[in-house]
Amino acid sequence: xxxxxxxxxxxxxxxxxxxxxxxxxxxxxxxxxxxxxxxxxxxxxxxxxxxxxxxxxxxxxxxxxxxxxxxxxxxxxxxxxxxxxxxxxxxxxxxxxxxxxxxxxxxxxxxxxxxxxxxxxxxxxxxxxxxxxxxxxxxxxxxxxxxxxxxxxxxxxxxxxxxxxxxxxxxxxxxxxxxxxxxxxxxxxxxxxxxxxxxxxxxxxxxxxxxxxxxxxxxxxxxxxxxxxxxxxxxxxxxxxxxxxxxxxxxxxxxxxxxxxxxxxxxxxxxxxxxxxxxxxxxxxxxxxxxxxxxxxxxxxxxxxxxxxxxxxxxxxxxxxxxxxxxxxxxxxxxxxxxxxxxxxxxxxxxxxxxxxxxxxxxxxxxxxxxxxxxxxxxxxxxxxxxxxxxxxxxxxxxxxxxxxxxx
Amino acid sequence: xxxxxxxxxxxxxxxxxxxxxxxxxxxxxxxxxxxxxxxxxxxxxxxxxxxxxxxxxxxxxxxxxxxxxxxxxxxxxxxxxxxxxxxxxxxxxxxxxxxxxxxxxxxxxxxxxxxxxxxxxxxxxxxxxxxxxxxxxxxxxxxxxxxxxxxxxxxxxxxxxxxxxxxxxxxxxxxxxxxxxxxxxxxxxxxxxxxxxxxxxxxxxxxxxxxxxxxxxxxxxxxxxxxxxxxxxxxxxxxxxxxxxxxxxxxxxxxxxxxxxxxxxxxxxxxxxxxxxxxxxxxxxxxxxxxxxxxx
Numbered sequence: 001x002x003x004x005x006x007x008x009x010x011x012x013x014x015x016x017x018x019x020x021x022x023x024x025x026x027x028x029x030x031x032x033x034x035x036x037x038x039x040x041x042x043x044x045x046x047x048x049x050x051x052x053x054x055x056x057x058x059x060x061x062x063x064x065x066x067x068x069x070x071x072x073x074x075x076x077x078x079x080x081x082x083x084x085x086x087x088x089x090x091x092x093x094x095x096x097x098x099x100x101x102x103x104x105x106x107x108x109x110x111x112x113x114x115x116x117x118x119x120x121x122x123x124x125x126x127x128x129x130x131x132x133x134x135x136x137x138x139x140x141x142x143x144x145x146x147x148x149x150x151x152x153x154x155x156x157x158x159x160x161x162x163x164x165x166x167x168x169x170x171x172x173x174x175x176x177x178x179x180x181x182x183x184x185x186x187x188x189x190x191x192x193x194x195x196x197x198x199x200x201x202x203x204x205x206x207x208x209x210x211x212x213x214x215x216x217x218x219x220x221x222x223x224x225x226x227x228x229x230x231x232x233x234x235x236x237x238x239x240x241x242x243x244x245x246x247x248x249x250x251x252x253x254x255x256x257x258x259x260x261x262x263x264x265x266x267x268x269x270x271x272x273x274x275x276x277x278x279x280x281x282x283x284x285x286x287x288x289x290x291x292x293x294x295x296x297x298x299x300x301x302x303x304x305x306x307x308x309x310x311x312x313x314x315x316x317x318x319x320x321x322x323x324x325x326x327x328x329x330x331x332x333x334x335x336x337x338x339x340x341x342x343x344x345x346x347x348x349x350x351x352x353x354x355x356x357x358x359x360x361x362x363x364x365x366x367x368x369x370x371x372x373x374x375x376x377x378x379x380x381x382x383x384x385x386x387x388x389x390x391x392x393x394x395x396x397x398x399x400x401x402x403x404x405x406x407x408x
Numbered sequence: 409x410x411x412x413x414x415x416x417x418x419x420x421x422x423x424x425x426x427x428x429x430x431x432x433x434x435x436x437x438x439x440x441x442x443x444x445x446x447x448x449x450x451x452x453x454x455x456x457x458x459x460x461x462x463x464x465x466x467x468x469x470x471x472x473x474x475x476x477x478x479x480x481x482x483x484x485x486x487x488x489x490x491x492x493x494x495x496x497x498x499x500x501x502x503x504x505x506x507x508x509x510x511x512x513x514x515x516x517x518x519x520x521x522x523x524x525x526x527x528x529x530x531x532x533x534x535x536x537x538x539x540x541x542x543x544x545x546x547x548x549x550x551x552x553x554x555x556x557x558x559x560x561x562x563x564x565x566x567x568x569x570x571x572x573x574x575x576x577x578x579x580x581x582x583x584x585x586x587x588x589x590x591x592x593x594x595x596x597x598x599x600x601x602x603x604x605x606x607x608x609x610x611x612x613x614x615x616x617x618x619x620x621x622x623x624x625x626x627x628x629x630x631x632x633x634x635x636x637x638x639x640x641x642x643x644x645x646x647x648x649x650x651x652x653x654x655x656x657x658x659x660x661x662x663x664x665x666x667x668x669x670x671x672x673x674x675x676x677x678x679x680x681x682x683x684x685x686x687x688x689x690x691x692x693x694x695x696x697x698x699x700x701x702x703x704x
Contacts, residue, residue: 043589043628043637051511051585054573114571114586114637121551121570132574133550199694200544200580345582346518346535346690353499353516358590360511 025383032377039111039374046370050360052349053341057334057367058112061375063191064220064333065105065382066139067213068326070188071221073098073146077177077184086246089239092153092396094225096389099146101224102139104382111374131194138187145183149176150393157395188217195340203280203340206269212261216332219254223325226251230319234399241315248318251325252309255302262332280339287339292331301328338365447471448652462664463654465677471652473670479558483644484671485655486681487534488703491665494519494532501660502536505645507617509626510592512585514642515657534666536657537562537583537642538690538698545575545584545641554639560671560699561644563620566634575639580691581698589628589636621647644668671699 038046049056076094079087110116123140126133155161156169192213195204226247233240270278284293301324308321342363344350355361390396448471454464473481494517502508502515518533543562546554553568554575576584593609617624617635620643627633645655653659658668669676681687682701689698 040630043632045588045590045628047588051513051576052582054576054586112572114573114639115569115632115634117631118551118568118570121568125551125568127547127549127552129547130550130574132548132572136550194574198544198548198578200578341577345580346533348518348520348533349516349535349582352518352535353496353513355511355513357510357592357594358588360586360588360590361513361516 025380028376028380029384031373032375032380035370035373035377036111038370044112044114045358046368048359048365048368048371050358050362050365051355052344052361052363053338053365055112055337055341056365057371057375058108060334060337061330061378062105062109062112063213063337064330065101065108065378066191067188067217067329067333068221068224069098069100069102069105069217070142070184070214071217071219072101072225073142073180073184073221074188074218075222075225077180080174080177081181086243089243089398090225090229090247092150092393093228094221095146095150095153096386096393096396097225097228098221099143099150100382100386100389102143102146103385104378106139107378107381108375131190131197135187135190135194138183138190142180142183142187145176145180149173149180152176154393154395185214189214195336200345201340202276204336206265208261208265209336212258212265212336215254215258215261216329219251219258220326220329222247222254223251223322223329226322227319227326230315230322232397234397236315241313244315244318245313248309248322251322252306255306255309255325259302276343279343283342284335284339287342289338293335296328296331297335300324301331341365447475462667462677463659466654466658466667466669467652469669469673469676470649470654473673473676474649474652476670476672480672481559481670482672482699483539483560483649484669484678484682484699484701485536485539485644485658486667486678486687486701486703487536488663488665488667488681489532490703491663492517492532492534493663494530495662497660497662498534498536498657498666501656502642505648505656506619507612507615508640509587509613510590510594512587512640514583514585514640533702534657535581535583536700537644538581538696538700539642539644541697541699542695544578544580544694544696548574548578550574557646561646562641563643563646564639564641566620566624566638569634569638571637571639573639580694580696584639584641587626587635587638587640589626589632618647619643621650 047056047058072094075087076091076098078084079091079094110119113119122133122136126137128134152169152173156166156173161169189210192210195201196206196209198204226244229240229247230244233243266281266284269275270281272278284290305321305325308317308324312318312321342365344363350361350363353361448467451464451468451471454460456465456468496517498515499513499517503513506514508514515534515536518535520531520533522529522531539560539562541556541560543556546556546562549569550572551568551570553570554562554564556562571586573586576582576586591609591613593606593613614625617626619635624635625633626636628636645653645657648655655668658666667678667681669678671679671682673679681703684703686704687701688704689701
């Protein structure tokens with residue numbers, strides 16, 4: 001239906017394209033809004049995750065979005081702290097993307113909680129043994145930092161601001177970015193540690209996991225920034241082309257590093273085809289959801305982007321490749337969360353006592369429509385947030401005349 | 409054992425496990441602290457003698473342990489797998505006692521089939537909470553909603569748990585489950601007895617649970633009433649212990665395969681069984697130090 005409406009409206013004219021995008025957004029917002037309502041009224045009942053697979057699509061989406069955020073932020077902070085001139089025009093864009101993607105993840109993880117109304121307890125009575133408490137504290141601090149940085153950056157650009165004050169603003173921004181680098185590394189790696197610290201789960205219990213999460217965050221976040229720059233950047237001059245090419249190269253290197261880590265993560269514990277980790281690797285590669293790994297991740301998220309990025313210098317193609325990486329990275333996140341939960345910790349538990357009513361005592365999981373619906377809602381929310389924020393902070397996407405001044 | 413003492417013993421089993429249970433629970437409802445007596449007078453009428461039913465012995469040991477301060481007790485459970493016939497009475501008894509909804513189970517019995525046809529045999533493994541001395545589920549909780557009591561029982565504060573399910577993923581025995589807020593009347597039975605089944609399930613859904621000595625009337629909603637939206641687990645029936653009652657699964661085990669008592673008291677049945685050569689714990693390599701052990 002979507003395809004036919006595209007051809008019927010005709011996407012050639014920008015006005016029609018805008019109308020189509022609006023229509024799609026409204027549709028997503030309605031479907032997602034209904035999902036939010038269902039979640040608020042009846043909790044997690046309509047989900048397919050269970051007592052034995054307690055984390056599902058939303059947790060995977062949460063680590064995906066928080067990874068995008070940490071990656072985009074690290075890019076922004078690195079640009080500012082190390083004064084990488086060529087990338088300075090995209091500093092604010094990266095920062096804004098970080099500010100948009102984290103709330104999307106937080107919304108989903110909030111809905112995942114059995115008692116959303118008690119979430120504040122993590123702040124008022126935290127247990128700092130718990131990796132989850134650390135994570136909540138770190139991303140709260142991180143979110144505050146991102147907002148403060150956005151505000152300072154906006155402030156320094158107000159017309160008529162005293163040049164001395166601007167210099168001070170920039171110095172402050174640099175300090176904030178410096179604080180932000182360890183914070184976002186801790187936060188992105190900490191999400192991996194949340195899983196990796198569990199001795200009970202062999203699939204997660206690996207010291208490579210936090211590093212893998214961190215590199216994954218950088219890869220997906222940088223890819224997202226690249227795609228947005230390729231697609232939304234107002235000027236289409238030579239500087240923009242160079243910028244996109246450089247970002248594309250960065251994404252290419254990051255994909256390759258991520259691939260090496262992935263090889264190490266999967267191959268080391270399962271090489272001799274013995275042990276329970278081997279069974280889990282088999283599940284990822286040849287289980288019922290084999291296509292998530294082979295088609296979505298490896299083909300669309302690794303091979304195609306590598307070919308496109310290595311061979312081509314057109315900004316549009318680079319943008320497509322980066323968008324592929326950014327979107328299909330969700331498959332990587334899914335394949336990190338779900339396989340850790342699919343095998344019974346005690347053999348035969350899956351048969352021991354079943355739940356024909358709620359189907360909550362099973363080791364089979366496929367996200368229910370309701371879960372996809374809420375995910376769609378979170379995406380619509382993120383798009384709306386982006387739409388509002390780029391109007392609040394217009395310098396994020398500098399018009400051609402401004403672009404030479406930005407970030408200097 | 410002569411006829412008279414046999415009758416006494418059987419009467420006692422019936423009395424303590426049946427009527428007395430119901431009566432004391434009834435009393436407890438009216439006044440939760442009313443029944444914390446130092447002894448069960450009915451026990452004084454039964455002399456300890458060799459060969460007596462282990463339930464009587466464990467009942468006596470329970471009263472003795474409950475007269476000690478909380479921190480001096482250390483509850484343990486021994487499950488004799490040779491006596492288990494997988495009747496699932498413990499599972500069902502536990503569900504009844506704690507009014508467990510669909511999707512929540514504290515003590516399933518794992519039925520393992522070994523070998524391939526025609527050389528097949530089965531073995532059974534009831535799986536309550538291991539009540540680990542070094543519980544992996546406790547340090548992961550971001551809000552200190554779960555902890556190990558001084559008597560070794562790992563408990564959950566339903567009023568604090570935020571329902572993140574981190575503890576569920578951390579337990580190597582999968583002894584924690586999540587209350588999604590469902591009830592048995594959801595998609596209840598069809599057919600001739602469908603109406604009756606529906607009515608029974610609805611009544612059951614209204615029944616409160618007395619876990620941790622509190623009356624819990626659960627319900628879903630915008631702000632769900634706990635334990636809906638919480639992680640839940642076996643508590644060794646600490647609410648029953650307060651009333652000098654053995655955990656429900658112990659009393660319903662028809663093969664007397666589940667033994668319960670104070671591991672700090674060397675004279676108890678569990679202490680004697682726990683040190684036997686054939687007493688093992690599950691996944692000892694993880695260092696969780698379970699206080700639920702199995703006799704092979």
